Amino acid sequence: MFDNLSEKLDKAFHILKGHGKITDVNVADTLKEVRRALLDADVNFKIAKDFTTRVKEKAIGENVLTTLQPGQLMVKIVKDELTELMGGEAAGINLSGNPSVILMSGLQGSGKTTFSGKLANYLKTKKNKKPLLVACDIYRPAAINQLHVVGGQIGVEVYSEPENKNPVVIAENAIKHAKANGFNVVIIDTAGRLAVDEEMMTEIANVHKAIKPHETLFVVDAMTGQDAVNTAKAFNDRLNFDGVILTKLDGDTRGGAAITIKSVVNKPIKFVGTGEKMDAIDVFYPNRMADRILGMGDVVSLVERAQEQYDEEEARKLQKKIAKNEFGFDDFLTQIQQIKKMGSMKDLVGMIPGAGKALKDVEIEDDAFKHVEAIIFSMTPEERSKPSVIDVKRKNRIAKGSGRKIEEVNQLMKQFDQMSKMMKMMQGGGGKKMMQMMQG
Numbered sequence: 001m002f003d004n005l006s007e008k009l010d011k012a013f014h015i016l017k018g019h020g021k022i023t024d025v026n027v028a029d030t031l032k033e034v035r036r037a038l039l040d041a042d043v044n045f046k047i048a049k050d051f052t053t054r055v056k057e058k059a060i061g062e063n064v065l066t067t068l069q070p071g072q073l074m075v076k077i078v079k080d081e082l083t084e085l086m087g088g089e090a091a092g093i094n095l096s097g098n099p100s101v102i103l104m105s106g107l108q109g110s111g112k113t114t115f116s117g118k119l120a121n122y123l124k125t126k127k128n129k130k131p132l133l134v135a136c137d138i139y140r141p142a143a144i145n146q147l148h149v150v151g152g153q154i155g156v157e158v159y160s161e162p163e164n165k166n167p168v169v170i171a172e173n174a175i176k177h178a179k180a181n182g183f184n185v186v187i188i189d190t191a192g193r194l195a196v197d198e199e200m201m202t203e204i205a206n207v208h209k210a211i212k213p214h215e216t217l218f219v220v221d222a223m224t225g226q227d228a229v230n231t232a233k234a235f236n237d238r239l240n241f242d243g244v245i246l247t248k249l250d251g252d253t254r255g256g257a258a259i260t261i262k263s264v265v266n267k268p269i270k271f272v273g274t275g276e277k278m279d280a281i282d283v284f285y286p287n288r289m290a291d292r293i294l295g296m297g298d299v300v301s302l303v304e305r306a307q308e309q310y311d312e313e314e315a316r317k318l319q320k321k322i323a324k325n326e327f328g329f330d331d332f333l334t335q336i337q338q339i340k341k342m343g344s345m346k347d348l349v350g351m352i353p354g355a356g357k358a359l360k361d362v363e364i365e366d367d368a369f370k371h372v373e374a375i376i377f378s379m380t381p382e383e384r385s386k387p388s389v390i391d392v393k394r395k396n397r398i399a400k401g402s403g404r405k406i407e408e409v410n411q412l413m414k415q416f417d418q419m420s421k422m423m424k425m426m427q428g429g430g431g432k433k434m435m436q437m438m439q440g
């Protein structure tokens, strides 16, 4: 995410970090580089200029030149300003209605249908809601089908009237259906066009006027940079929407849209989409995003994801197994599944401070556990529960079965062995023992 921008900002701060004594000239050079980095990320000229002006004023106000660590202070000032530019606090969505009606708007291909599904899934699994998805695209039967497929994946009902050509009526009927059947959130997916056109605007404005949604969201593809900002402006002029959804942040996005949209339309980014799967949705936290942009990772989100996967019951079972020396490859597989549920490897690595930069040129496979899983899947149930039975002959068979090299099987066995020992020590109050082992 925003690798290029992060790299350039890092270089800009290097100017300050490299000097024993900081001068006005160094600070000016740094700010020039910061501005260039923002422009390269597709932030518009005026916003980039205002940004560096504010940073400069703050830097003077806080006497950057005389502090002990001017480089760090500058990074902090830039971080605070970036956070502010992206909206300051995280903005929630209004779910006060019964049902709460959420209207989705945006161009075709922006990721509107995908996001409608992600939001329904998020509200269902994380907020305990009963959402209804509504297909209001009267032009493309394929769009209605697509929403039905999405709904099927996440187990959420989809309301549609394929024969009806009046989106206002469909939306009104859907809300009636929701009231009659106990749905407390209604998410309306509307028709998009490839570009902003009057007919589409009138149509969605009519739906908006008729149903008075509690929340109108505008979905936009982050990859489109300044275009995203212009489209947002056009939609906001007509709909006065409540928030922005920025999709495809997992791609090679330069960052301009995320940084500028708030200050252009004065509406917060509420969620971001980070992949094609239904769980690739994140609440947008401006401060965490600023951390990421500055290469500081996002430990808070990482810990939150880990906590979401933490299951106390499972943890207790696992502890018992470890204590009884019964930890096997099936448990190992379960652990891998849990890590995988936290997100793609690329995404997780991006949250570790410094890791993004350190691993910049390393190709991270999205499914990093593919080979390990293949090896384990080639083991018999007996071998998985009692790894000690795996001898050389069995290892050869496992290697052949999984299509991996025997060295890889050996390596996995070794890692598994070390992990089991380590877990046993941690459990048996063996902190001391572990320290001894690590020391030598």
Ligand code: GDP
Pocket (backbone or CB within 6 Å): 106, 107, 108, 109, 110, 111, 112, 113, 114, 115, 192, 247, 248, 249, 250, 251, 272, 273, 274, 275, 276, 280
């Ligand atoms: P709509 O026309 O606005 O409804 O857009 P769709 O929901 O059909 O999405 C268009 C394409 O973008 C599809 O191929 C989606 O899988 C893809 N897509 C949507 N959101 C994301 C995202 O956050 N990341 C990535 N990589 N792809 C996405």
